[in-house]
Amino acid sequence: MALLTNATILLILACVSHQLLANTRRTPRTPRQARSPQPIKGKTVTKDKAECTWAATGDEVFTMGITCKKAGKRISCDYIARPNLCPQFASNPKLYWRQIARSLKKQRDLCQDGNALIKAGMCRRAPRDAHFRLGKADRKASPHSSPKPSPPAVKSCQPANKKLAQEYCKDAWSTFCTFFFTLVKDQDC
Incomplete structure (x- = not known):
């Protein structure tokens, strides 16, 4: 156990020193390379009166984690999209995220409808993958499929x-x- 603790400390020190060195030699990035390390976040109340918070992170593929609270129940899920497939996203990302926030406000039953898309108005004609859709891991099983036995719960x-x-x-x-x-x-x- 002491070996693992020492290895962890060494790894943290290596990461910190790497970060310090990178900050001293930082070169300006072009807008194409710039990526916000902070997630894009927001809060909204949907049409069905669910209070939701969301945060989107990513580079090519964005994952938007959503947590909603309604009538004492809490539900969470992830939506995925490739906004780079929409040419207007690169030209005005702030407008894109404002439109996504507005689209979230108009939704009902977030995290439950696997066919619903969260779209930015500026990307109406973009391919389907450019719009946020419920992640495959979060979709509920259809009523016609037989339930699969769940693996034993493991805390991670x-x-x-x-x-x-x-x-x-x-x-x-x-x-x-x-x-x-x-x-x-x-x-x-």
Whole structure:
């Protein structure tokens, strides 16, 4: 266990020093390369009076995590999209996200309708993949399919480890750091 603790400390120190070195030699990025490390966030109340918060992150493929609270019940899901398939997204991303927020406000039963799309008006003619749709992992089984037995519940620290990796490691290292933190900390969950 001491070996794992020492290895974790060394990894964190390596990430911090890498970050410090990268900050001293930072070159200006072009708008095409610029990517906000912070998620795009918002709050809204939908047509069916659900209070929802959302946060979108990504580069080519964006994942928008949505959590809604209605009548004491809480539901969460992820929507995915490739906004880069919409040419107008690159020219005005702020307008795009405002329109997505408006579209969320007009929705009913978020996280439940697998066919519903969350669209920005500026991308009406873009391919289907350019619009946010419910992630495949979150879709409910159709009534005609037989239920699959669920695997035994296992607690995972992966989301917390991903946050740690984003906090302490550079983007290029975040996947490795997440793996390492999961390897070290999942035994303690």
